[in-house]
Amino acid sequence: GPKVLQIPSHQIIDMGQMVTLNCDPVSNHLYFYWYKQILGQQMEFLVNFYNGKVMEKSKLFKDQFSVERPDGSYFTLKIQPTALEDSAVYFCASSLRGGRSTLYFGAGTRLSVL
Amino acid sequence: GDQVEQSPSALSLHEGTGSALRCNFTTTMRAVQWFQQNSRGSLINLFYLASGTKENGRLKSTFNSKESYSTLHIRDAQLEDSGTYFCAAEAVGASSSFSKLVFGQGTSLSVVP
Numbered sequence: 001g002p003k004v005l006q007i008p009s010h011q012i013i014d015m016g017q018m019v020t021l022n023c024d025p026v027s028n029h030l031y032f033y034w035y036k037q038i039l040g041q042q043m044e045f046l047v048n049f050y051n052g053k054v055m056e057k058s059k060l061f062k063d064q065f066s067v068e069r070p071d072g073s074y075f076t077l078k079i080q081p082t083a084l085e086d087s088a089v090y091f092c093a094s095s096l097r098g099g100r101s102t103l104y105f106g107a108g109t110r111l112s113v114l
Numbered sequence: 115g116d117q118v119e120q121s122p123s124a125l126s127l128h129e130g131t132g133s134a135l136r137c138n139f140t141t142t143m144r145a146v147q148w149f150q151q152n153s154r155g156s157l158i159n160l161f162y163l164a165s166g167t168k169e170n171g172r173l174k175s176t177f178n179s180k181e182s183y184s185t186l187h188i189r190d191a192q193l194e195d196s197g198t199y200f201c202a203a204e205a206v207g208a209s210s211s212f213s214k215l216v217f218g219q220g221t222s223l224s225v226v227p
């Protein structure tokens with residue numbers, strides 16, 4: 001099936017540093033999403049993105065978070081500065097259409113903030 | 115509060131047997147997806163349903179929007195079916211411009227010989 005690639009698979013950084021998580025969505029998809037999964041807990045919606053803009057974000061999407069997809073390349077999630085509670089697995093997803101459309105997820109990036 | 119209640123939280127099956135997972139929704143949902151999260155953490159798409167029943171091999175899923183639930187049936191379980199299964203629902207009334215999935219808490223399935 002369609003593949004979403006996430007790079008890197010694991011990132012370890014010191015608290016206060018900046019981190020950028022990269023996502024290569026399915027090639028013809030137009031809608032992009034980030035979800036967060038703390039170990040052993042359910043997946044939670046962070047943000048969705050379309051046509052260069054954030055469409056909706058949750059309360060988990062703190063001011064330190066930002067997303068972009070410059071020039072149709074990687075869809076990125078940047079956290080600056082990072083905090084200990086940002087440690088989690090971050091999943092990127094994409095879909096062809098907005099509503100009523102299957103989301104395809106990447107394998108996730110495990111972020112460890114020390 | 116939680117909009118998606120998934121049960122059971124954990125399940126152990128012997129090879130060759132079967133069972134059902136269930137998600138109840140506290141608000142009206144217009145579609146549901148089911149995923150298997152494998153040992154590497156990858157989310158594998160199993161089903162997308164806006165209504166009715168779909169079947170794929172040993173898996174079958176039903177979504178009843180009116181009664182606010184969805185089920186995933188596994189039959190003839192195999193060792194490789196082990197993992198965590200999630201339902202994720204798309205709320206009615208959300209903007210048609212985008213999907214926002216609400217995930218269940220997951221069911222940890224162990225298939226043993």
